Amino acid sequence: MQPIWWEEGKVVLIDQSKLPHRQENITCSTYQEVGDAIREMRVRGAPAIGVAAAFGFVLAAREYENLPAGLFSQKLRKVATFLSATRPTAVNLFWALRKMQMVVAEYIGDDPHIITNELEKAALKLAEEDRDNNRRIGELGLSLVCPNARILTHCNAGALATAGYGTALGVIRAAQGAGRLERVYVDETRPLLQGARLTAYELVKEGIPVTLITDNMAGYVLQQGMVDLVMVGADRIAANGDVANKIGTYSLAVLAWVNNIPFYVVAPTSSFDFQLATGAHIPIEEREAHEVTHFLGQSTAPAGVDVFNPSFDITQAEYITAIITEVGILAPPLKVGIEKLGEVVAGE
Helix, strand or coil: CCCEEEECCEEEEECCCCCCCCCCEEEECCHHHHHHHHHCCCCCCHHHHHHHHHHHHHHHHHHHCCCCHHHHHHHHHHHHHHHHCCCCCCHHHHHHHHHHHHHHHHCCCCCHHHHHHHHHHHHHHHHHHHHHHHHHHHHHHHHHCCCCEEEEECCCCEHHHCCCCECHHHHHHHHHHCCCEEEEEEECCCCCCHHHHHHHHHHHHHCCCEEEECHHHHHHHHHCCCCCEEEECCCEECCCCCEEEECCHHHHHHHHHHCCCCEEEECCHHHECCCCCCHHHCCCCECCCHHHHEECCEECCCCCCCCCCECEEEECHHHCCEEEECCEEECCCHHHHHHHHHHHHHCC
8 A cells, every 4th residue: 555656746545534434635836735634634654754854845836946946955944844833743854854854955055946856856766665664674673573472553554654574563464474464453542543544454455364453452451361462653763762652552562561562662763762862852732632532523522621632742762672673673772772773873
């Protein structure tokens, strides 16, 4: 399943807000439309919104490529600011936009048409590398999966959250292919049900054994020994190994720790923020109240009730058994491994 692609000079996305009942595509011809799709979570998942933003940047370059070189660069700086503001937590968004701005800087002074062509190549390469990295993550993560594994996952870290294949679900797909997987337990992931609507959808579609549970059943499932390991994605990883991921991840990590069950974070190197010392510095997006007070368009709470709706939480490094990336598996002390990883990434 490929949730995002470049087609005839436009960005095409699977509209994830319509799943699982309908699979519809959105075609974006402007960077503003891409920004709206990210903000409204019609495309979501840290790697996926990074790829979407890169393609949105190309659309802007196409729009402005007939301007003088100086004005062209000025416009693109404003576009980067606009796209950066769509969602604050997932660092892949900012990483992808930095990659695109580096292309502009490399070809500064050249004809804007030339720069635009190079930006398109860069965005296509970024999407291809994300898919390749996810498959590599799956291969490496397979070493941590026991025979007849029962895996619990939260939210959606699958093909829909990336350019294809998935991070946590990439490992699960690899385990299924190797004959090591018995069953996947999926938290529904309130309030927008990404686990129920998206992860369960992907797994059912591929014939992978899956059982859907509500978020507040996870503790019981872990306590009863029904799960061998937990695997989740990540939206941002700090230098000390603290992880920002979909709200509810922290609770799941603590429950896994109490029940002596391995808790693995699965993410590409683009999800690391080497400049942030700890997770305390990660900005947490808060979303609109109606996501909590309504379900399928119907009110489920009294009118006027106060709502707190953070989209992410922070899981401290001490609760994480290991972090699986495309370049290797980081084991505690995570800070040491991340520091070495930062050196590798900086040298690329």
